Amino acid sequence: MKSRVKSPLRVATIAIGVGLALFIVLLLLLIMSHPTLEGMLNSLQSPEIHFAIYLSLLTSFISTGLCILIGVPSAYALARYDFPGKHVVNTILDMPLALPPLVAGVGLLLFFGTTPVGEALAMAGLVFVFTPLGIIVAQFFVNVPFMLRIMRSTFEGISPRYEYVAKTLGCNDTQALWRVTLPMAANGFLAGSVITWAKGIGEFGAALMLAGATRMSTETLPISLFLNMSCGKLDLAISAATILIFMSLLSLYIFERYGGFARL
Amino acid sequence: MLQIQNISKDMGEFFLDHASLEISKGEYIVIIGPTGAGKTILLETVAGIYEPDGGSIHLDGNDITYAPPKDRNITMVYQDYMLFPHLTIRKNIAFGLRSKKIQVGEINKAVEKYAGMLHIAHLLHRYPDTLSGGEQQRAAIARAMVMNPWALLLDEPLSALDAKTRENLRRELKSLHDITKTTIIHITHNFEEVFDLADRVAIMNEGKIIQVGTPDEIFRKPKNHFVAEFVGATNIFKGTSTAENGIVHISIDNFIVRAHSEVEGNVYISVRPEEILISTEPLASPIRNAFPGKICDIRHCGAMIRLIVDVGVTLVVALTRQGFEEAKLGIGDSVYIAFKATSVHVFPGKSTKE
Numbered sequence: 285m286k287s288r289v290k291s292p293l294r295v296a297t298i299a300i301g302v303g304l305a306l307f308i309v310l311l312l313l314l315i316m317s318h319p320t321l322e323g324m325l326n327s328l329q330s331p332e333i334h335f336a337i338y339l340s341l342l343t344s345f346i347s348t349g350l351c352i353l354i355g356v357p358s359a360y361a362l363a364r365y366d367f368p369g370k371h372v373v374n375t376i377l378d379m380p381l382a383l384p385p386l387v388a389g390v391g392l393l394l395f396f397g398t399t400p401v402g403e404a405l406a407m408a409g410l411v412f413v414f415t416p417l418g419i420i421v422a423q424f425f426v427n428v429p430f431m432l433r434i435m436r437s438t439f440e441g442i443s444p445r446y447e448y449v450a451k452t453l454g455c456n457d458t459q460a461l462w463r464v465t466l467p468m469a470a471n472g473f474l475a476g477s478v479i480t481w482a483k484g485i486g487e488f489g490a491a492l493m494l495a496g497a498t499r500m501s502t503e504t505l506p507i508s509l510f511l512n513m514s515c516g517k518l519d520l521a522i523s524a525a526t527i528l529i530f531m532s533l534l535s536l537y538i539f540e541r542y543g544g545f546a547r548l
Numbered sequence: 549m550l551q552i553q554n555i556s557k558d559m560g561e562f563f564l565d566h567a568s569l570e571i572s573k574g575e576y577i578v579i580i581g582p583t584g585a586g587k588t589i590l591l592e593t594v595a596g597i598y599e600p601d602g603g604s605i606h607l608d609g610n611d612i613t614y615a616p617p618k619d620r621n622i623t624m625v626y627q628d629y630m631l632f633p634h635l636t637i638r639k640n641i642a643f644g645l646r647s648k649k650i651q652v653g654e655i656n657k658a659v660e661k662y663a664g665m666l667h668i669a670h671l672l673h674r675y676p677d678t679l680s681g682g683e684q685q686r687a688a689i690a691r692a693m694v695m696n697p698w699a700l701l702l703d704e705p706l707s708a709l710d711a712k713t714r715e716n717l718r719r720e721l722k723s724l725h726d727i728t729k730t731t732i733i734h735i736t737h738n739f740e741e742v743f744d745l746a747d748r749v750a751i752m753n754e755g756k757i758i759q760v761g762t763p764d765e766i767f768r769k770p771k772n773h774f775v776a777e778f779v780g781a782t783n784i785f786k787g788t789s790t791a792e793n794g795i796v797h798i799s800i801d802n803f804i805v806r807a808h809s810e811v812e813g814n815v816y817i818s819v820r821p822e823e824i825l826i827s828t829e830p831l832a833s834p835i836r837n838a839f840p841g842k843i844c845d846i847r848h849c850g851a852m853i854r855l856i857v858d859v860g861v862t863l864v865v866a867l868t869r870q871g872f873e874e875a876k877l878g879i880g881d882s883v884y885i886a887f888k889a890t891s892v893h894v895f896p897g898k899s900t901k902e
Contacts, residue, residue: 448597449630451617453695454647463643467634 316526319519327523335500336508336524343416343504344484347423348431351480354424355431356473360461362432363439381429388426389493392418396494416502418495423484431480438472439465474542482535486528549573550699550731555593555603556755562589565755566603571699573608574729578742581752582778587735590752591701594733595624607698618647623692627704629684631676637663637687638672644695662690665724682713686720693724699731706741718744739784740895743816751775763897783819783863786897796894803860806836807892814897821854821866823891826875831886838886843879857885 319327327333361367362374380388396402396412405412412418442465450460466473488506495502497511505524512521550571557564564586571577579587593600596617604613612620623644631640638659645655663669666686676684685705692700705721706714722745725732734745742749743763750760751774759771767784770776787800789812796809798817805817825831831838841859848854853872855865865885867875877883 443628443630445626445628445630446632448592448595448617449624449626449691450632450643451597452595452620452623453644453691454618456616456618459647464632468632470634 312529315522315529319522323519324523324526327519330520332500332503332508333520333523333527336503336505337527339416339419339502340485340504340506343419343423344481344487347420347427347484348477348481350420350424351428351431352473352477355428355476355480356435359432359435360439360465363436364444377432378429380426381433385422385426385487385489386493389422389490392422392425392490392494396421412494414494414496414498414502416495419487419491419502419504422490422494423487426487426490427480427483430483431476434472434476434479435469438469438476441472442468471542475539478535478538482532485531549606549608550594551604551606552590552594553604553606555590555600555605557589557593557598557600559589559598562586563755564589564593564600567752567755567757568603569750569757569760571731571733573698573731576725576732576745576747577734577750578746578748579733579735579750579752580737580739580742580778581758585752586755587752588703591624591703591733591735594699595622595701596620621695621698622701623695623697623699624701625685625688625692625703625705627707629676629681629688629708631684631688631691633676635675636672637668637674637676637679640676640687641672641691641694643691658694659690662694663687665693665727666690666720680713681709682717685709685717689721689724693728693730697730699733702732702734704735704737707737721745739779739818740893743784743895743897751778753778783821783824785817785861787815787817789813789815789894795889798892798894800861803839805892806889807894808889809892809894811894811896815894816897818893818895819863819887819891821864822852824863824865824885824887826855826857826865826867826877826883826885828875828877828881828883830884835886836889837892838884840882840884843877843881843883846877846879857883859885 358377362370362377393413396405396418402412410417412421446464446468447455447457447460450464451457455463485504486506487504488510491502491504492507492510497503497507499511503511505528509521509524509528512518512524552567552569552571554566554568555564556566562584567586567590569577569590579590581587589598592598594605596612596615599614604611606612607620607622631637632643635643641659641663642655645658659672660669663672666689668683668686668690671679671683671687676687679687685708689700689702689705702721706717709717718741721732721734724730725745732745734741736742746763748760749763749766751758751766753774759766759775761769764786766775767779770779785800785805787798787805789796789798789809791810791812794808794810796807796811798805798807798815800817807817825835830840839859841857841863843855844858844862845856846853847856851869853867853869855867855872855877857863857865863885
């Protein structure tokens with residue numbers, strides 16, 4: 285290509301973008317290169333980190349399942365049907381996105397700690413305050429809007445005429461959804477699940493409020509990072525951080541690779 | 549007999565307003581009308597996608613107004629195919645039969661029969677996005693026909709295809725109808741499809757069926773100003789064509805038009821109004837079709853002016869406002885009109901069944 289006319293705007297904007305990317309890489313490298321390799325390997329073998337990995341995976345998988353269970357049907361309704369108050373419902377369902385997770389956590393704490401519903405659940409053996417169950421609920425509440433938005437845009441991207449054709453070919457509503465729309469939404473579904481899962485793994489604020497930060501009890505990877513950082517156990521803290529970095533890279537890769545037209 | 553009686557449906561931008569239409573078994577009905585006339589909603593309501601706000605639909609005497617689509621035995625094909633992208637062509641065509649829980653052997657036989665009829669038997673293992681538009685539309689038609697429906701609804705089935713493919717598929721729709729005798733309701737914007745395929749034509753506007761009749765009736769005896777304007781702006785004539793050295797001579801009453809074509813026999817011709825030249829002097833250049841005539845009406849249609857010129861038959865000639873003002877033409881003026889042989893579009897007429 286021949287040399288172009290120098291455009292100050294072009295140079296400046298590119299410089300800003302590349303600068304930001306370099307800064308991100310720098311931070312990640314800094315975290316991962318901070319401890320000695322030996323310290324890192326030792327921490328990775330500690331029961332505490334093992335517990336944190338286990339609890340993080342368990343809670344994030346369950347909360348992602350819940351997000352799918354609740355988010356996918358809601359997204360379908362919002363993409364396909366008209367009903368009174370749809371606009372308001374749409375806006376409210378996006379609320380948790382803008383809400384600081386700490387605030388969401390306070391709300392959940394009040395709901396499960398002080399209302400008759402919360403007390404009844406506790407009586408029935410479902411204790412959410414300061415337990416791993418609380419982590420799951422916190423992850424669910426903060427992340428369900430991501431699942432919802434991705435699935436809503438996915439369903440909106442699929443012409444309802446596919447379902448119309450399926451119905452003339454012998455399907456009822458549910459069969460048309462099951463045999464046509466859901467398979468066509470597979471990429472969006474995968475992308476939504478991965479993002480929701482990744483967000484769940486990283487969830488801190490709401491989980492801290494509802495489930496607390498108790499070592500070896502409600503200690504997920506982010507909580508572990510926080511606890512160990514607070515008391516100066518840098519190797520353990522950085523190990524947790526490094527694992528989190530790898531998990532986010534993995535989920536980002538899957539999202540970009542299979543996400544299709546699904547967008548937040 | 550499919551009886552659509554006073555169907556109304558309000559979907560905001562598109563609506564039906566007391567639309568009525570009766571269709572006999574085995575008939576080929578073409579529905580034409582401007583964009584937004586409600587043609588697609590009419591088909592979708594007949595298919596059972598929407599419940600109408602008012603009116604009724606009866607099929608062979610049974611009230612199917614509120615029957616779910618799957619119980620109607622009416623299938624549908626859209627302009628943009630709507631093949632299920634996650635299924636092979638075979639599974640797409642088999643989709644409806646699988647809903648009916650028919651034995652696999654029977655399904656395969658039926659799929660292969662219709663794939664063969666539509667010349668896509670060699671594509672059954674492929675996925676829709678690897679097929680051309682024409683092939684995809686054939687598959688969509690096979691998917692609808694394999695259900696052996698009472699009626700097949702076609703929503704602009706040929707509009708997304710290139711000219712050559714469109715013509716081939718049009719011919720095949722015709723033979724498919726001749727072979728299977730399936731009732732077909734076909735929406736189009738294309739007048740050739742009307743003349744080539746339709747037993748009867750229905751004209752729609754603003755959610756109503758304005759006029760129903762044979763293509764000839766609609767074009768000869770438009771019921772009102774709207775129909776006349778809608779079908780009349782296209783200069784369509786019926787005639788008899790004889791070929792000679794790559795040129796056909798088409799006699800329309802006692803008036804002969806020359807065109808580049810190979811179609812002989814009963815034909816329709818159309819000449820676009822903007823491709824006709826008009827002048828107060830005889831046109832000197834050796835244009836094949838030149839006729840003297842008289843201006844009998846002048847209509848102002850936005851940026852264009854339409855002159856109705858009587859040359860033995862009446863032709864519509866379109867001029868830009870500027871061209872019209874420069875030519876200083878008025879009603880009653882003697883004029884000469886001319887158009888090239890290549891401007892004449894010749895297409896075969898459906899053999900009249902009278």
